[in-house]
Amino acid sequence: MNLNRSLQSLKIAVGAEPSPAEVSRKRAGPAKLLLLGYLAYITIGWMMLSFGFSQSKPLSPLDTLFTAVSAVSTTGLTTIDTGTSYTFAGQIIVMLLIQFGGIGYMTGSSFLFLSFRHRLSKTQKQTAQTAYSLPDSISPKLFIRSVILFTAACETAGAIALYAILKASGDPAPLWSAIFHSVSAFCTAGFSLNQSSFSSQASNVGLNLTVSVLSIVGAMGFIVIVDTVRRVAGRSRHFGFTSKVIARMTLSLLAAGTLLIFVSDMTLGALPAWQRLQAAFFQAMSASTTVGFNTVNIGGLPDSTIVVLLVLMFIGASPAGTGGGLKTTSFAALIGLVRSTLKGRSSVRFFKRQVTPAQLQAATTSLACYGGVLCAAVFLLCLSDPGHPFETVLFEAVSAIGTVGLSMGLTGDLSAIGKLIIIGLMIVGRLGVLTFGLAIAVPDESLEEEADNDLAV
DSSP, X not given: OHHHHHHHHHHHHTTOOOOHHHHHHHHHHHHHHHHHHHHXXXXXHXXXXXXGGGBSSOOOHHHHHHHHHHHHTTOOOOSSOHHHHBOHHXXXXXXXXXXXXXXXXHHHHHHHHHHHOSSOOHHHHHHHHHHHTOOTTSOHHHHHHHHHHHHHHHHHHHHHHHHHHHHHTXXXXXXXXXXXXXXXXXTTOOOOSSTTTTGGGTTOHXXXXXXXXXXXXXXXXXXXXXXXXXXXXXXXXXXXXXXXXXXXXXXXXXXXXXXXXXXXXXXXXXXXXXXXXXXXXXXXXXXXXXXOOOSSOGGGSOHHHHHHHHHHHHHOXXXXXXXXXXXXXXXXXXXXXXXXXXXXXXXXXXXXXXXXXXXXXXXXXXXXXXHHHHHHHHHHHHHHSTTSOHHHHHHHHHHHHTTOOOOSSOGGXXXXXXXXXXXXXXXXXXXXXXXXXXXXXXXXXXXXXXXXXXOOO
């Protein structure tokens, strides 16, 4: 046993690559901290929304809990109308839940910590790296400061642009509506003060463009932002590989989704070509960034378009961003695995770069866990809420775990058990299936126990 311990110490000393078990142990603590933090944040939000000053009419505790979870997870699914069910104070609380849910509560608390001290604790660094899947090349301290400053800049610019657009279109409260929707768009939350989202603004080019830019930037993730800051500051001569993959995959999915919806959705055929293209792009953008806004009735879309939206929602946004889903980088790794297998290659490559076994393991595990949780949830929803079309139930579940917020009209009709199932999916989706799995996993054997391989016979 002493020899095994010495060998283990030697591996650590020379910087040998840690085993998957060691990596899991290292990330388990921060994962539990993230889960507990989000649950505490949801509880506080639920309590605040339950007070009389937050509600414009009496609401059930389950509906307020649903709103709190949906806001913190930046999903946007709602069982009640946000604009009419909550007072101005309640809407401010919802917006704050969206804001801290979008940037991550750990990022907000760490930024406040950095305001008084110049360095993060070891636990804060590990938690930030776990929450955003940061590569070792990016400093958590630089990352957190860049996230806060860039978020403030984007949301301010978005609010200014939306104010001018909404005021011109006759919105009764253009300033507050602009601020709320700018935060909701950048955090890819999909919450709207309008009962029909942006259906009445389907032909408004300025609004469609502003919301799309905010959502795409938020969904692409803060890793790209930090890379950009480092390059502008002269700290790096090129963008990192992760940033390149995120940018290319995001643009590819947007282009493919727009084209497929444009050619398959006959319900848009009566519109002029440019409006049809705009509507197709907005819905593809909404699904792939997981923002969840809509300019058309989702329940009235043909099956072919629903399939496209399901795929885009399943893949989702990018790591270290405000969106959910499987993530574009995991999807890219899986594409590389399939291509390499079909071509008979011994190594997996994507964009001429080798994908490490650890990255492949994370991507395949994410896919398996994502699919497993989704199947279990759909099964339970079919039991708790029978009578609804299967595609409607599937769409709702994918939207919830992907933190998208698009719905075919099922959310408000769910039973109490069905709402609780969707709440669970939204929490798992916001935390990420891998991080959630690490947070609830039963501890395995310690390194000392694994090193003891002696068996008396």
